[in-house]
Amino acid sequence: MTTLAIPDDDAIDVFRTCISKVRDKDLKNRLSEIEYLIAKTAAEYRKKAEATKLFRLKPMHCAGDVKKDELTSVYTSRFALKGSPGRHIYDRLKNAPAHGRCPLCWQRTVGTLDHYLPKAEFPIYSVLPINLIPACIDCNKLKSDEVPRKASEQTIHPYFDNFEDDRWLVASHKEDDPYTVRFSTDPPDKWTSIAKKRLQKHFQTFELGVLYSSHAAVEIEGIIPRLKNIKRIAGTCGVKTHLHEEWESRLNARTNSWQTALYCELSSNKWFYSGGFE
Numbered sequence: 484m485t486t487l488a489i490p491d492d493d494a495i496d497v498f499r500t501c502i503s504k505v506r507d508k509d510l511k512n513r514l515s516e517i518e519y520l521i522a523k524t525a526a527e528y529r530k531k532a533e534a535t536k537l538f539r540l541k542p543m544h545c546a547g548d549v550k551k552d553e554l555t556s557v558y559t560s561r562f563a564l565k566g567s568p569g570r571h572i573y574d575r576l577k578n579a580p581a582h583g584r585c586p587l588c589w590q591r592t593v594g595t596l597d598h599y600l601p602k603a604e605f606p607i608y609s610v611l612p613i614n615l616i617p618a619c620i621d622c623n624k625l626k627s628d629e630v631p632r633k634a635s636e637q638t639i640h641p642y643f644d645n646f647e648d649d650r651w652l653v654a655s656h657k658e659d660d661p662y663t664v665r666f667s668t669d670p671p672d673k674w675t676s677i678a679k680k681r682l683q684k685h686f687q688t689f690e691l692g693v694l695y696s697s698h699a700a701v702e703i704e705g706i707i708p709r710l711k712n713i714k715r716i717a718g719t720c721g722v723k724t725h726l727h728e729e730w731e732s733r734l735n736a737r738t739n740s741w742q743t744a745l746y747c748e749l750s751s752n753k754w755f756y757s758g759g760f761e
């Protein structure tokens with residue numbers, strides 16, 4: 484997971500851009516008439532997001548005389564569609580994460596924008612930039628249209644949360660099996676119980692344990708030939724030193740990557756570095 488800079492787009496400007504080419508006069512009038520609602524609800528969203536209380540917002544299935552499907556269509560036909568008036572904003576939001584990585588799993592590449600509060604329940608936020616999270620296709624599908632009903636059910640919001648200052652991702656090896664590593668969350672005691680539950684909710688919603696275990700097994704498969712060479716030349720001590728240096732390098736790059744957690748485990752698991760990998 485990672486944090487992203489909060490988009491500074493004005494909610495009304497984005498909405499106006501999206502509806503700028505609506506030809507149906509009646510629809511255009513009805514959409515224009517809800518601009519005040521777009522501004523009002525955007526301000527409410529921002530306020531709640533900054534207080535980690537988005538779960539308090541109630542689903543809103545229409546706005547003024549504009550129906551739900553007309554609002555969601557602003558997103559699909561006038562924002563996400565290639566060549567549509569809002570597409571350049573869509574692309575800018577989608578391309579924001581470093582290395583094109585999904586901020587929710589920090590593993591796969593971004594393929595879409597995910598509505599943090601789903602447009603099926605909150606169509607008024609269909610094109611609100613601070614509700615649109617760059618995400619990989621898998622994370623987008625796994626979250627689906629789930630709506631948080633209490634504080635602890637809120638997954639990590641990359642624009643408003645920072646869970647990366649402390650180490651919380653840990654890996655543990657199953658002895659006698661060099662390829663099986665399990666990943667879990669273990670945040671510091673100083674975290675609030677809600678923050679701990681939110682992290683766990685995020686980890687489960689996006690099935691990060693399964694994802695990271697799979698990648699770790701492939702990583703281990705790739706390093707075993709080298710570890711065998713190091714052991715032959717420099718012994719167990721050499722293997723431990725090599726794995727420790729890998730861990731330090733990964734930790735320096737990213738506190739809670741699966742690689743950091745993996746090399747922490749491999750360099751401290753005596754069974755593994757002593758020859759369990761052979």
Ligand SMILES: [Zn+2]
Binds near residue numbers: 586620622
């Ligand atoms: Zn993802």
